Amino acid sequence: MTNELWTADRVPGEVELAIWHSGSGSEPVICLHGITAQHRAFTTAARLLDGEQALVAVDLRGRGDSDKPDSGYGLESHASDVIRVLDHLGLERADIAGHSMGGFVALQTALTYPERVRSLVLLDGGWPRVEVSPDDMTEEQKQEAAAVQEGLARAFRRLDMVFESPNAYLDFWFPGQNLTMDDLPPDLADYYAYDLGKVEGGYQPKCSSAAAKEDSSWLSERALTAGQMSVITCPVALVRPTAGFFPDSDPLIPEETRAAMAEALDLRSETLLEGANHYTMMWEPFAGRWTNLLRDDSWFR
Secondary structure, eight states, X not given: OOOTTOEEEEEOSSSOEEEEEESOOSSOEEEEOOTTOOGGGXXXXXXXXXXXXXXXEEEOTTSXXXXXXXXXXXXXXXXXXXXXXXXXXXXXXXXXXXETHHHHHHHHHHHHOGGGEEEEEEESOOOOOOXXXXXXXXXXXXXXXXXXXXXXXXXXXXXXXXXXXXXXXXXXXXXXXXXXXXXXXXXXXXXXXXXEEEETTEXXXXXXXXXXXXXXXXXXXXXXXXXXXXXXXXXXXXXXXSSOSSTTSOOSSOHHHHHHHHHHSEEEEEEEETTOOTTGGGSTXXXXXXXXXXXXXXXXX
C-alpha cells in the first residue's frame, strides 16, 4: 500500500536500514517503533503534524524493509544503527521518540552516545529493568512482568505464521469480527498492509522472528536499570496509557515504575492517556494528545 506521508530512503552498511521521511525542516525527530512493529506506527503522528515538523521513522534492523540478518540484534546494535541514521542525515544531535522497545533503544542511544541526543520522548517504553528475583518482586513488579510476557507472546505468535490474505491477518488481531481493510481507519489499515510481505502461500509479517526473540532476551537480561538510567542527562518526556497491551489490563508503566523513572531521569513532561492502551495510544484519538511534544520543544527549553 502506498502512503503519501512517507518518502523512502536507505542507510547503507553491512545491515541496510529502511528509513522514511515525512514533513519538512532541517531538524527531524527520529522515530523508533516497538519490538515487532515498523515505522508506520508513527503515521498518525506524521499526519497530525501536517508537514510542520520533519520526522524520520526507522524500520529497525530485522523489521519492515530493513535487512534481516540471522543474528546481531540487541539494544547496543540498535543504538549504533540510530547513530548511523544521524550520520546519514548529517545530524550532529537529534530528538528521539521511541514507542515500546523503541523507548529502550532511545535510552540506550542516549546512554552510549550522549553527545548525539538532545531529548527523548518515551511512548510507553523504556521502563527500568528490575534486578530482583521473582520471589522478591513487589506485587506491581510481578503484574508488570506478567503483562509484558502475555502481550509479547501474542505478538510473537504471528511472526512464523503465513496468512492466506491480509483480511486473514486482521482475523488474527480482531478475532470473530470479520473485518476487512476497508473497515479500519485508513492509518491503521495502512499499518497492517505494510506489516505484511508476500511469501509462498500467502502473506507473512515482515518482522523477523529471530530478531524479536533476540531483542526480547536482551531486554529481559540487559536493558537499563534505574541506576544506569541516572547517568542519562538529556531531558525526557514520558507518555503512558492507563492500560497495557489489552483494554482494561494493568499498565506497563504503573505508578511505582513511573516514580522510579522520574527519580532516575530528567523528566520534564508527563502525559497520562486515559482510556488508551499500549497500541491505541499511537492512533486517533489519543495520538493528538502527545504529538505536540514532537513539534514544540518548549517542554524542555
